[in-house]
Amino acid sequence: SQQGEEDPQALSIQEGENATMNCSYKTSINNLQWYRQNSGRGLVHLILIRSNEREKHSGRLRVTLDTSKKSSSLLITASRAADTASYFCATVGNTPLVFGKGTRLSVIA
């Protein structure tokens, strides 16, 4: 069964705006990863945050992790049309990566 659940399922914003996606999970984790999938392509790793970290930055990406609430958020600042894609969180516990169903982000130019 899929552990990570992203919210919202779909998000549409204007270019230049910030996009925030959330991920909730059920069991304890070692780390949590975010991936991007462009239409018809494979997944690309964006960022990894370990269970003992609370926040991590990579370029325009900011990820937070709250293990007490079993949730994570991905913030994309100053969005671009090229950011249009599906975004998945994946949790790592005692089993291999378990993916959520994803958030479909549309950035309108």
Next chain:
Amino acid sequence: NAGVTQTPKFRVLKTGQSMTLLCAQDMNHEYMYWYRQDPGMGLRLIHYSVGEGTTAKGEVPDGYNVSRLKKQNFLLGLESAAPSQTSVYFCASRDWSGGVSVYNEQFFGPGTRLTVL
């Protein structure tokens, strides 16, 4: 450095036919994975391998078999295809992390779109 490649890119089968999907990686990764992705769903793990000659079942293994005879290749077989196996199949690999609590990123192939009629 090609990364992770998958063969074929597209395939149409009739119910009951068999086929093998090939995944190859040139990064000398220990771990390899097969996932399927259905519309509106995330990826579900079919089988995985933690090293040459080893395989293990994932979340949805029924109807599939795998083999890892060479470190760089991971084969996914469908012995008797069913319409429920219509999906996009992704292969992924990752390096050995050096510890149970360290799990680094996975690298994905471009996918194989399979239709079973």
